[in-house]
Amino acid sequence: MERQNRDRASPPPPLAAINLRKSLENQSGHPIEIIRSISFSLSQGEIVSIVGPSGCGKTTLLNVVCGLIPASGGSVLWYGREQAGVPPRVGYMLQKDLLFPWRTALANATLGLQVKGVKAREGRERARELLQRLGLQPFEAFYPSALSGGMRQRVALARTLAPDPEVLLFDEPFSALDFQTKILIERDTVRLVRGAGRSLLLITHDVEEAVSMSDRVFVLSRRPCEIIAEHRIDLPVGRADMIEARETPQFAHYVRTIWTELDIQ
Numbered sequence: 417m418e419r420q421n422r423d424r425a426s427p428p429p430p431l432a433a434i435n436l437r438k439s440l441e442n443q444s445g446h447p448i449e450i451i452r453s454i455s456f457s458l459s460q461g462e463i464v465s466i467v468g469p470s471g472c473g474k475t476t477l478l479n480v481v482c483g484l485i486p487a488s489g490g491s492v493l494w495y496g497r498e499q500a501g502v503p504p505r506v507g508y509m510l511q512k513d514l515l516f517p518w519r520t521a522l523a524n525a526t527l528g529l530q531v532k533g534v535k536a537r538e539g540r541e542r543a544r545e546l547l548q549r550l551g552l553q554p555f556e557a558f559y560p561s562a563l564s565g566g567m568r569q570r571v572a573l574a575r576t577l578a579p580d581p582e583v584l585l586f587d588e589p590f591s592a593l594d595f596q597t598k599i600l601i602e603r604d605t606v607r608l609v610r611g612a613g614r615s616l617l618l619i620t621h622d623v624e625e626a627v628s629m630s631d632r633v634f635v636l637s638r639r640p641c642e643i644i645a646e647h648r649i650d651l652p653v654g655r656a657d658m659i660e661a662r663e664t665p666q667f668a669h670y671v672r673t674i675w676t677e678l679d680i681q
Contacts, residue, residue, distance in 0.1 A: 428496030430583045430615045431458040431481065437489035438480050449640035450476050453490070456634055456643065458583070458615050463606065465618040465626035468636030469678060474619045475587055477641070482508060482585050507581035509589045513572040515560040521547065522556040525574040532579055546574040550604055566597035573601070577608060584609065584616040590625065599658045602629055627670045628661050635677045645677050
């Protein structure tokens, strides 16, 4: 009875997908099954990655989860409740930085705060603090054309985090970066996400990225996609040192196992 009371009192996870399904019509009007049946959850303060073959439906899954497109079946629960449309306190980050070329780095980072009606001075202070933590304070007055790809993506990260979202949904945001820049931004992202107790759902095709950043990794099948494996990642070193984590035997084991699961499909 005591355990039942504890379980009953446990808060629902920030995000839960239950038997989620999605079909799209082709040019002939026939339904094409994209997502067969997917169930998973994202706990408070957890980083979860989803990997799968190219074109399997990873981005479609993320768009259904965040309410950009409707599901064909099943349900998506935010803190235990179904949400019509895009839920509040969610940050969405894409592969492209989508910075406005006529706004400085600081002005781009404050965009989400302006949309939410945050006072200009407060917004600049919050954005400036994030840019400083991401090593961009000397470049806050620069326009995107004067920034490298990694700098632009850091500005996009600052813009996503500035409104203080509780849940982050990332769709391959680091895939276009070179290896060194990718590692540094992965490290910064993990630090900022875990430091604030946020939850992150990461869609990625990079197995090493998924293993080095995540608490759990889900592996999807080819289309119509479904979850074929779940891995709880337990590395013996702190996630702050991405290079050291990647040099451990455990890291290599996870990567080999997941690649094998992807390759046999």
